[in-house]
Amino acid sequence: MAGLASAFGSGAMTNSVSEIADARVIFVVGSNTTEQHPMIAMHMIEAVDRGATLIVADPRKTQIAAFAHTHLSQRSGTDVALLNGIMNVIIGEGLVDINFVRRRTENFDEFEKVVKKCTPEVAEKITGVAASDIRRVARIYATEKRSMLFYSMGITQHVTGVDNVRSCANLVMLTAHIGQPMTGLNPLRGQNNVQGACDMGALPDVYSGYQKVANVKARKKFESAWRRKLPSTPGMTMIDMFDSAREGRLKAMYIMGENPVMSDPDTSHVVEAIKKLDFLVVQDIFMSETSELADVILPAVTFAEKDGTFTNTERRVQKVRRVIRPMYGAMPDWKIISELSKKMGYDMGYRAAHEIMEEAALLTPAYGGILHHRLETFGLQWPCPDADHPGTPFMHRKKFAKGLGTFNPIEFTPPDETTDTAYPLILTTGRLRFRYHTATMCKRTATLEREEPECFVEINPKDAEKIGVRSGNPVKAVSRRGEIVVKALVTDITPEGIVFIPFHFRAAAVNLITSPAVDPVAKIPEFKVCAVKLVPVIPKPGERPKNHYNRKEDLKILNELYEEPEIPS
Amino acid sequence: MKGDLVLSKAHLSYWLRQLRKEADLIAPLRSMAGDIVFSSVENIHDIVADCPANLPSPKEFLFPQMDEMYRFSPKGVERPAKNQKRVIFGIRSCDMSAVGLMDTFYGGRYEDDFYVERRKNTFFISIACNRPDPSCFCIGLGTGPFLKEGFDIQLTDLGDRYMVQVGSTKGRQIIKGFDHIFRRPKKADYDDQYEANLSCQSKFEKRITLENVRQKILAGEVPDSFWEGVASRCFQCGGCVYQCPVCTCFNVVDWKETAEKGVRMRTWDACMFKGFTKMAGNVWPAEKVATRTKRWYSHKLLHWPEQSGKFGCVGCGRCGVTCPGKIDMATVATRLEKKD
Numbered sequence: 001m002a003g004l005a006s007a008f009g010s011g012a013m014t015n016s017v018s019e020i021a022d023a024r025v026i027f028v029v030g031s032n033t034t035e036q037h038p039m040i041a042m043h044m045i046e047a048v049d050r051g052a053t054l055i056v057a058d059p060r061k062t063q064i065a066a067f068a069h070t071h072l073s074q075r076s077g078t079d080v081a082l083l084n085g086i087m088n089v090i091i092g093e094g095l096v097d098i099n100f101v102r103r104r105t106e107n108f109d110e111f112e113k114v115v116k117k118c119t120p121e122v123a124e125k126i127t128g129v130a131a132s133d134i135r136r137v138a139r140i141y142a143t144e145k146r147s148m149l150f151y152s153m154g155i156t157q158h159v160t161g162v163d164n165v166r167s168c169a170n171l172v173m174l175t176a177h178i179g180q181p182m183t184g185l186n187p188l189r190g191q192n193n194v195q196g197a198c199d200m201g202a203l204p205d206v207y208s209g210y211q212k213v214a215n216v217k218a219r220k221k222f223e224s225a226w227r228r229k230l231p232s233t234p235g236m237t238m239i240d241m242f243d244s245a246r247e248g249r250l251k252a253m254y255i256m257g258e259n260p261v262m263s264d265p266d267t268s269h270v271v272e273a274i275k276k277l278d279f280l281v282v283q284d285i286f287m288s289e290t291s292e293l294a295d296v297i298l299p300a301v302t303f304a305e306k307d308g309t310f311t312n313t314e315r316r317v318q319k320v321r322r323v324i325r326p327m328y329g330a331m332p333d334w335k336i337i338s339e340l341s342k343k344m345g346y347d348m349g350y351r352a353a354h355e356i357m358e359e360a361a362l363l364t365p366a367y368g369g370i371l372h373h374r375l376e377t378f379g380l381q382w383p384c385p386d387a388d389h390p391g392t393p394f395m396h397r398k399k400f401a402k403g404l405g406t407f408n409p410i411e412f413t414p415p416d417e418t419t420d421t422a423y424p425l426i427l428t429t430g431r432l433r434f435r436y437h438t439a440t441m442c443k444r445t446a447t448l449e450r451e452e453p454e455c456f457v458e459i460n461p462k463d464a465e466k467i468g469v470r471s472g473n474p475v476k477a478v479s480r481r482g483e484i485v486v487k488a489l490v491t492d493i494t495p496e497g498i499v500f501i502p503f504h505f506r507a508a509a510v511n512l513i514t515s516p517a518v519d520p521v522a523k524i525p526e527f528k529v530c531a532v533k534l535v536p537v538i539p540k541p542g543e544r545p546k547n548h549y550n551r552k553e554d555l556k557i558l559n560e561l562y563e564e565p566e567i568p569s
Numbered sequence: 570m571k572g573d574l575v576l577s578k579a580h581l582s583y584w585l586r587q588l589r590k591e592a593d594l595i596a597p598l599r600s601m602a603g604d605i606v607f608s609s610v611e612n613i614h615d616i617v618a619d620c621p622a623n624l625p626s627p628k629e630f631l632f633p634q635m636d637e638m639y640r641f642s643p644k645g646v647e648r649p650a651k652n653q654k655r656v657i658f659g660i661r662s663c664d665m666s667a668v669g670l671m672d673t674f675y676g677g678r679y680e681d682d683f684y685v686e687r688r689k690n691t692f693f694i695s696i697a698c699n700r701p702d703p704s705c706f707c708i709g710l711g712t713g714p715f716l717k718e719g720f721d722i723q724l725t726d727l728g729d730r731y732m733v734q735v736g737s738t739k740g741r742q743i744i745k746g747f748d749h750i751f752r753r754p755k756k757a758d759y760d761d762q763y764e765a766n767l768s769c770q771s772k773f774e775k776r777i778t779l780e781n782v783r784q785k786i787l788a789g790e791v792p793d794s795f796w797e798g799v800a801s802r803c804f805q806c807g808g809c810v811y812q813c814p815v816c817t818c819f820n821v822v823d824w825k826e827t828a829e830k831g832v833r834m835r836t837w838d839a840c841m842f843k844g845f846t847k848m849a850g851n852v853w854p855a856e857k858v859a860t861r862t863k864r865w866y867s868h869k870l871l872h873w874p875e876q877s878g879k880f881g882c883v884g885c886g887r888c889g890v891t892c893p894g895k896i897d898m899a900t901v902a903t904r905l906e907k908k909d
Contacts (some may be wrong), residue, residue, distance in 0.1 A: 032802060037895055038804045038806065041892065041893070042804070042893035042894065043891070045802055045895065049895065063801065066801060067802065068802050282628070433805060446822040446836070447820060447836070447838060447842065449843055450842075450844035451843065451844045453844075472851065
């Protein structure tokens, strides 16, 4: 988000999903699209059927990577070097769209100096991707007019996350693959409404529509609408909040629909921070590891019990309608918040979700024409400034949201943790098809639970031989922060030197060992790189490995699953 | 044919209204977003008799997605009744044929009580299809667009009236007592019926003969690498299985409602999932996606004909609509047919 904003002035998918099928080149960086964004991958496969070239850059040979025409298997955390290498070729071979660069961008010379240093040969040394492949991909991507670039968590969850995104932005500006249909820089957002949450200002430094808190004019507008004085300094990011809580500076926390105990890096520190709080409120639809630590739990409603809108990855605001009455006295989120606010002495006075949307449209330029009655069928894509505007399928058509697009010169910096003799493997974490996030919801479905019942670590056969484990053997994954025991899964999906553990599992929570290092700007944790070693746990005959299977723990989880909420009389 | 009748379109709603007094009437309705779904009818005039293909197949009325088998409590075990009388109006010939296939599976050698009880109480009024979708290919399978047997009542749209054919004793039951609205067909009616059948046969975009495909597989001309290619496009969503009107897989789960009482229910399952055949001791017989896609096709193209003489596919084209990777029956069969 921060990376895109600094380059273009707005952070979202620049183009639309329906354009994908007509693209000629699809370049996917750090996204396991088939598993995590299947509906996007569906369009990609259709594009390939129509003759498009699919290029995937991912350390692991995921399904989409195996399906691709070219798979670049870079080392985890070396994306900047890979992209710089590609841009070096584009500049060196004269494939730059000079007209576009001159008219619509700034700071090209500074940027060129940095990229010039990173020849494909230099990039090969850092990334492990052959220089010839880098050259080929650069030529394919730059010469075709309809080239779309996609990225996801694979490049953002690094200490260099913002740098990675800025590099992608540099690439699309260099080749003028922006501001036209079937081009653009497209971040794939994982959850149905994560885009909407960001748009509505659920970030520490902005109001809705990315209007900066520090901007006096924007602040005055919100102050007059809300009739209250508003702070001029940005708030804290989640990582900062947990740090302050640990130091005792933050006393109370209100968590909505999140499970940071499972999803944040370095679990033990998060738990320690939460325990130090004087007061914790959790608002969620199911019990989670975090709500177990809460003082107050506010039951929220599911999608089927509330009215409102979701904004999807292509900026499309879609309506969600209530089909059943809220159960067990739970309330929609907006109602909980406005009731709380009333108790605290500020009556928001909303009576329905559409009234909130009206206010959002009034105060948010990009949402200016987005009102509930216009969303009946297929919704609208922001920016939609007024009530007659048909929505914007692709952005930055004549100029960027901030005027000129900015090239950010970015040098390659290695990940926070590097491998050494004590911790020789890179651990990268990720998601599985049949599990959603911290599994608070999907673990209640027997079929989904059956598909991936246990945590595992993917190891390349060569590494497995060195360590001496076979598929199914328990191994201990040890990092500088802790250790977990998981089952080995020997597969060539993961390349040599890298191991992969999904983060969904409570019994083997990989975030006990991940690195707490964060990106200095976006504060996104580095989930994708951490140095580990694997130690085989060979149980003696007839003895179960420790921690590997804990019947007591399992029974506890089972009992929770079957616990019925009490119906208030 | 003897026993055929003609029903004026003006009398259809009267007939359905009378039937609704005795049974729950289920028919294709248009949802708010424009999709066609089968559900219980509130207002007879909402029925979209001449509708395009619908996505959830009507199998859910015989084999629901979630079916309570038993309820248990300290008082003992009870079995919820499944004897709700239902008239399902407006299903297409392909779906009617699929019901026939389900009957051989659930009511054949092993009788499934839950299915059989529902089936006994369900009456079908199918419509000879005159509006095949681009995804439809029933014509190559003999499961449509109109049926010669295996229906309760079949209607053929003749413009201002329906030709009514009665194909079973159950069919006879639901026209009994309505002599005043039906009349005997004349020669002109038969001519019109013939013309309607002929015209709809010409509307199909897909012409696929699964027998050719079967012969190719039997002759060993389809290597495993072909199925690996298919698997590389599989999202493992299970959509093909859930939408298929012939697929019958289910899973049984117990759900404890409180500490004391609970429900044993069965839910749809899919052989496309690797956990479907999971065995004790962490054995996954079909861990590779290619094994599973191959098995799904083998079941429909080889095992069904072996066991019952019919393909396990009725050409409704639903998998083609729902599959994100475009590896549905029609696409795969076309590729295999062309392959040499």
